[in-house]
Amino acid sequence: MATTWKVTADSVPVLDGWGWADYWPVETWVEWHRCMKAKFGKDQANKTFLKYWNEQDSSANPFNQRNFNTSFRQYARENGFFDDLFTGAGFISKPLGWITDLFTTVDHVEGKGTGAIQDTAAGIGTTGKILKYALPAAAIIILIMGAFYLYNKAKR
Numbered sequence: 001m002a003t004t005w006k007v008t009a010d011s012v013p014v015l016d017g018w019g020w021a022d023y024w025p026v027e028t029w030v031e032w033h034r035c036m037k038a039k040f041g042k043d044q045a046n047k048t049f050l051k052y053w054n055e056q057d058s059s060a061n062p063f064n065q066r067n068f069n070t071s072f073r074q075y076a077r078e079n080g081f082f083d084d085l086f087t088g089a090g091f092i093s094k095p096l097g098w099i100t101d102l103f104t105t106v107d108h109v110e111g112k113g114t115g116a117i118q119d120t121a122a123g124i125g126t127t128g129k130i131l132k133y134a135l136p137a138a139a140i141i142i143l144i145m146g147a148f149y150l151y152n153k154a155k156r
Contacts (some may be wrong), residue, residue: 007032009039013052026065046081059094
């Protein structure tokens with residue numbers, strides 16, 4: 001994204017929604033949270049952050065960041081708002097990030113320390129990239145199949 005955002009504790013996020021438009025990248029969200037934490041304290045920063053984060057459509061950016069961005073996931077855990085990123089039906093996607101965390105943990109255990117899925121072993125980087133898109137697609141397909149099954153069962 002070409003837009004560079006300068007934020008303060010009093011900034012209002014530019015939310016991601018359906019369609020093509022500018023929105024804050026995750027790095028800007030984290031910087032905004034840090035600014036708010038310094039000015040208002042962690043509890044208020046978390047409340048304000050989550051209020052706006054959860055107003056975004058369940059589009060690609062928020063979904064990808066909370067499920068596949070290891071750095072963002074770790075920052076959210078360290079600041080106590082990780083679980084609240086998965087509101088409503090979002091809890092269904094929470095296990096998707098565990099695979100990303102698993103590969104990153106393996107990377108750190110092996111002493112590489114980069115956090116990059118690609119460095120864990122030959123070929124795993126490609127697998128990680130594929131899983132990033134295949135798992136959400138599989139989850140959606142399973143949900144659709146389950147809904148179709150329940151609909152047909154209720155029709156009888």
